[in-house]
Amino acid sequence: xxxxxxxxxxxxxxxxxxxxxxxxxxxxxxxxxxxxxxxxxxxxxxxxxxxxxxxxxxxxxxxxxxxxxxxxxxxxxxxxxxxxxxxxxxxxxxxxxxxxxxxxxxxxxxxxxxxxxxxxxxxxxxxxxxxxxxxxxxxxxxxxxxxxxxxxxxxxxxxxxxxxxxxxxxxxxxxxxxxxxxxxxxxxxxxxxxxxxxxxxxxxxxxxxxxxxxxxxxxxxxxxxxxxxxxxxxxxxxxxxxxxxxxxxxxxxxxxxxxxxxxxxxxxxxxxxxxxxxxxxxxxxxxxxxxxxxxxxxxxxxxxxxxxxxxxxxxxxxxxxxxxxxxxxxxxxxxxxxxxxxxxxxxxxxxxxxxxxxxxxxxxxxxxx
Amino acid sequence: xxxxxxxxxxxxxxxxxxxxxxxxxxxxxxxxxxxxxxxxxxxxxxxxxxxxxxxxxxxxxxxxxxxxxxxxxxxxxxxxxxxxxxxxxxxxxxxxxxxxxxxxxxxxxxxxxxxxxxxxxxxxxxxxxxxxxxxxxxxxxxxxxxxxxxxxxxxxxxxxxxxxxxxxxxxxxxxxxxxxxxxxxxxxxxxxxxxxxxxxxxxxxxxxxxxxxxxxxxxxxxxxxxxxxxxxxxxxxxxxxxxxxxxxxxxxxxxxxxxxxxxxxxxxxxxxxxxxxxxxxxxxxxxxxxxxxxxxxxxxxxxxxxxxxxxxxxxxxxxxxxxxxxxxxxxxxxxxxxxxxxxxxxxxxxxxxxxxxxxxxxxx
Numbered sequence: 016x017x018x019x020x021x022x023x024x025x026x027x028x029x030x031x032x033x034x035x036x037x038x039x040x041x042x043x044x045x046x047x048x049x050x051x052x053x054x055x056x057x058x059x060x061x062x063x064x065x066x067x068x069x070x071x072x073x074x075x076x077x078x079x080x081x082x083x084x085x086x087x088x089x090x091x092x093x094x095x096x097x098x099x100x101x102x103x104x105x106x107x108x109x110x111x112x113x114x115x116x117x118x119x120x121x122x123x124x125x126x127x128x129x130x131x132x133x134x135x136x137x138x139x140x141x142x143x144x145x146x147x148x149x150x151x152x153x154x155x156x157x158x159x160x161x162x163x164x165x166x167x168x169x170x171x172x173x174x175x176x177x178x179x180x181x182x183x184x185x186x187x188x189x190x191x192x193x194x195x196x197x198x199x200x201x202x203x204x205x206x207x208x209x210x211x212x213x214x215x216x217x218x219x220x221x222x223x224x225x226x227x228x229x230x231x232x233x234x235x236x237x238x239x240x241x242x243x244x245x246x247x248x249x250x251x252x253x254x255x256x257x258x259x260x261x262x263x264x265x266x267x268x269x270x271x272x273x274x275x276x277x278x279x280x281x282x283x284x285x286x287x288x289x290x291x292x293x294x295x296x297x298x299x300x301x302x303x304x305x306x307x308x309x310x311x312x313x314x315x316x317x318x319x320x321x322x323x324x325x326x327x328x329x330x331x332x333x334x335x336x337x338x339x340x341x342x343x344x345x346x347x348x349x350x351x352x353x354x355x356x357x358x359x360x361x362x363x364x365x366x367x368x369x370x371x372x373x374x375x376x377x378x379x380x381x382x383x384x
Numbered sequence: 385x386x387x388x389x390x391x392x393x394x395x396x397x398x399x400x401x402x403x404x405x406x407x408x409x410x411x412x413x414x415x416x417x418x419x420x421x422x423x424x425x426x427x428x429x430x431x432x433x434x435x436x437x438x439x440x441x442x443x444x445x446x447x448x449x450x451x452x453x454x455x456x457x458x459x460x461x462x463x464x465x466x467x468x469x470x471x472x473x474x475x476x477x478x479x480x481x482x483x484x485x486x487x488x489x490x491x492x493x494x495x496x497x498x499x500x501x502x503x504x505x506x507x508x509x510x511x512x513x514x515x516x517x518x519x520x521x522x523x524x525x526x527x528x529x530x531x532x533x534x535x536x537x538x539x540x541x542x543x544x545x546x547x548x549x550x551x552x553x554x555x556x557x558x559x560x561x562x563x564x565x566x567x568x569x570x571x572x573x574x575x576x577x578x579x580x581x582x583x584x585x586x587x588x589x590x591x592x593x594x595x596x597x598x599x600x601x602x603x604x605x606x607x608x609x610x611x612x613x614x615x616x617x618x619x620x621x622x623x624x625x626x627x628x629x630x631x632x633x634x635x636x637x638x639x640x641x642x643x644x645x646x647x648x649x650x651x652x653x654x655x656x657x658x659x660x661x662x663x664x665x666x667x668x669x670x671x672x673x674x675x676x677x678x679x680x681x682x683x684x685x686x687x688x689x690x691x692x693x694x695x696x697x698x699x700x701x702x703x704x705x706x707x708x709x710x711x712x713x714x715x716x717x718x719x720x721x722x723x724x725x726x727x728x729x730x731x732x733x734x735x736x737x738x739x740x741x742x743x744x745x746x747x748x
Contacts, residue, residue, distance in 0.1 A: 180588070189551040190551075192546065193549075194546045225535050255639050259671070262622055262644055284618040288622055
């Protein structure tokens with residue numbers, strides 16, 4: 016398993032070097048400056064344990080000499096009328112300008128009259144694909160040891176369009192929308208990602224035997240894109256088969272691309288396979304090459320401020336962000352350091368079964384770089 | 385080990401004479417007359433596994449006789465004589481019907497359920513003695529609404545490139561599936577019912593489903609009721625499945641949850657299940673009933689008959705022949721626990737016929 020990771024990393028590094036000369040234009044609308052110039056990135060520390068783990072990330076990046084300058088933004092205390100939520104217009108502009116961001120856990124304040132924070136980010140930045148690389152962490156034993164897959168989920172339409180209404184009393188209808196444009200977009204990104212990271216297979220997950228027109232359209236778009244990448248094996252798997260195969264033998268899958276609802280369920284299932292949301296990295300891709308990496312776990316208000324939080328999810332998400340920026344060298348070093356620290360088992364936070372504090376864990380990672 | 389497998393295990397380990405029962409089942413005069421059951425072999429490996437059931441029923445001299453009807457998954461609708469037969473016999477055993485993907489033909493599995501209004505689909509996922517899996521202590525029953533929800537089949541193209549699909553949830557259907565789930569738990573001495581939903585996003589639709597479940601739950605105070613969001617549920621299923629007992633879900637989530645639960649307990653080749661409505665019942669392989677295997681499996685005749693055999697045991701109990709059901713179940717479980725005759729999906733290399741012969745020889 017570790018050798019597979021090393022092989023993948025080596026291949027992706029090669030691809031990164033070879034493909035940087037001709038990148039796909041729609042995903043790289045920025046000119047990559049040389050390493051001496053700093054790349055600006057937006058940082059949303061978030062609530063609860065957010066600030067502590069964001070501090071860990073900053074420390075690790077400093078130790079690894081990553082050429083990133085952080086622009087920190089916090090959730091406001093009142094509703095900004097321009098965004099109709101607690102996120103300020105300035106923070107959204109910052110992400111649009113920098114094209115890269117890292118987001119910690121945010122707790123949506125209860126109440127009416129404003130949009131949820133995640134929904135605001137998604138709509139304003141047009142984040143259409145959610146990418147979750149799931150791989151078993153060597154040294155942290157779960158019931159599954161050979162997981163190495165990536166789930167790519169369409170994030171804007173599908174069953175989550177939010178279009179429901181009551182027809183008559185006791186009868187409710189909910190609309191599921193699939194468009195050619197959105198399906199093509201996410202399929203393009205899935206194949207591009209597979210190629211850029213040296214992945215060999217892309218599987219489209221669907222239920223087209225029952226929902227023939229909607230998932231049928233999604234599949235048609237995936238097939239169209241698959242033809243442009245003949246070196247990548249493309250297959251289609253019905254979702255119930257996929258669930259069964261995932262829990263029996265997750266090594267069968269490589270890259271999974273799916274519409275919104277199936278993506279939600281399958282990506283959480285895969286997170287469960289490797290140990291939970293506290294260890295899973297995630298990255299949202301938007302139009303114009305925007306990448307917002309985020310930690311998908313909650314803000315854990317009960318351990319906030321006590322130096323007990325596990326920064327792994329945010330660190331690995333930051334690594335995903337670095338890979339998007341093609342800083343593969345730094346990404347590999349940080350990823351190796353994190354995996355080695357967890358594998359050694361000497362410094363582990365409470366949720367992994369250890370007793371270390373956040374700061375001790377971070378320091379152990381820095382030592383390993 | 386769950387408390388229910390212990391007495392069965394004791395029986396298996398004790399001397400292989402006639403199965404002992406503590407208190408006998410007293411039938412009504414005439415209950416022993418042979419009952420007709422509609423049999424639909426289906427496509428792919430369907431005929432192979434239904435043939436297995438026929439053989440074993442003969443060997444046991446069970447008081448059922450089968451009326452066979454050929455139906456294939458690419459037909460436009462189920463032939464009316466089949467529907468009439470099921471309406472007359474009230475019980476049917478069926479192999480899988482293969483639905484062409486994206487081919488413009490609705491799934492016959494779904495049509496059959498809608499036509500006969502079989503609104504509850506039940507899949508029982510449990511660890512089998514002798515079959516090693518990553519998870520232990522699994523004993524989950526997934527009860528899934530079978531007629532509406534995402535499988536309404538109401539799709540249309542709004543403009544070229546934009547397709548809409550309607551998900552319909554009604555109070556009527558949600559209530560009756562919730563009632564069935566709680567009644568099932570009550571009659572089978574189950575302690576917990578978990579409703580699986582996504583009401584944080586689909587507030588009205590899944591909200592309606594949850595409301596119905598809560599109403600019914602208040603009438604069964606001795607059964608513990610809880611709710612769980614479907615993505616969290618999938619995560620819990622793969623990490624801590626022992627916390628689940630009975631799960632009640634709308635149509636699509638039920639499909640995913642039952643397949644996940646079947647996968648963690650040993651695979652869809654061994655999990656029994658059935659569809660039941662107010663008047664009729666159809667028994668088939670538990671999860672993934674539309675999966676009819678591939679040509680390879682058909683050629684080698686190596687399909688796993690265990691799921692359909694256990695489903696036919698469920699059918700025998702439904703027909704009130706408990707002794708035959710127990711004998712069949714004991715024999716199948718003994719074959720699995722011995723481990724000598726297992727088909728490919730369980731890690732062995734026997735053919736269907738070998739497994740059938742082993743079960744027949746283990747019948748007492």
